Amino acid sequence: MKRSASRKTGQPNSNASVNSAADLFRSASSKASTKEQERIDNLFYSYANGSSGMIDPEGIEALCSDLEVDHTDVRILMLAWKLKAEKQGYFTLEEWRRGLKALRVDTVNKLKKALPELEKEVRRPTNFVEFYCYAFRYCLTEEKQKSIDIESICELLNIVLGSDFRVQVDLFVDYLKTQNDYKVINLDQWMGFFRFCNEISFPDLRNYDPQLAWPLILDNFVEWIREKQSLS
Template structure:
């Protein structure tokens, strides 16, 4: 493979060749020797290039095979918990998985795992979702999956990720077609699970209100997001920065 030579460098090389041609005109290689040398050099360069390309191809091939084997192990881990008839990991399979990972199936990290997979149906994991969530962390064993749960806690704590996780948690609980709201009892459990560790006082306050009030039977997405904004914007419990406009549905809480 020939490299492009900068014009100034080319002029310098030509000048050097011209000077050498005057100073060393008395010495010339026999034509046959020059052709032979050129031929050998070409063969050497060709051989070197072939070796380089061969090494690259071997590396790519080895990497591809390793990746394929790894994905095969990830798939095998999925099928060890999947229901044979449905081809999915169902609620029973998830409980078995949780038992093997030594975590409760109601642990928020299981919800985080569903978020990582972008699982669409509550209590079920498809093979595609499983691959989506576990390919990047390369989790092909239960022990590696346990480490993924620990890493997910850190990942979700990032502000941008937490908002996405918080939004996903609500949508994940919409189990019926065209469902847009969630009953109060489920919302109280979800608030405690998702927001409780971060805003314990506010969550306890809001849950207590939801349980005794009679105006609301369900909570929609706007209300769900409104409570998150309330936790982030309002000083609690003194409400010292109460000049910040509150979502209308939170008015009764105060």
């Protein structure tokens, strides 16, 4: 009996070893996470305005320069979407942390390399609808603002949809700049044009039915196109 007890005492405690390894892993992981956040924060403060504590338009301009992209590049808007930025032209530290952690980047070079993958992510159909809606809301500059002026909408359409629906965007922009009925565009009209691009055959427009729930501005747009087509 004594020998049996001795054998048990001499066996290594496997549970203790596992727990110890787990503790070491958690400690190393925690340290790595802390270091990563430090790098993310340092990167933020290298662009942030010291007075406001945010990355402002000037800081975003500097970031774009370091990323070697134009400030009107759609990928900058996609980055804002990833950060879930709330105010146009500004990134807070919390938004910056959230977005860069999601992208798993903590340096400018890593962020630059991540932009193509971010664009692929955004262009997935389910994500793009969300991004398209976000683009409109992000450009609302005042808290209670619900519409955007025609000039800004035309610029935004070119940035967000220009590469996918060039002909439709060019025609709609042309129409918006020549018509006199609308001074601003609301979210329903903005989303309606996206649906138009995806659902309506172009350029014959044979499946456009004005009796369906289309915003009136699109009925007028289609009528304008048909008049142009009949004259050509």
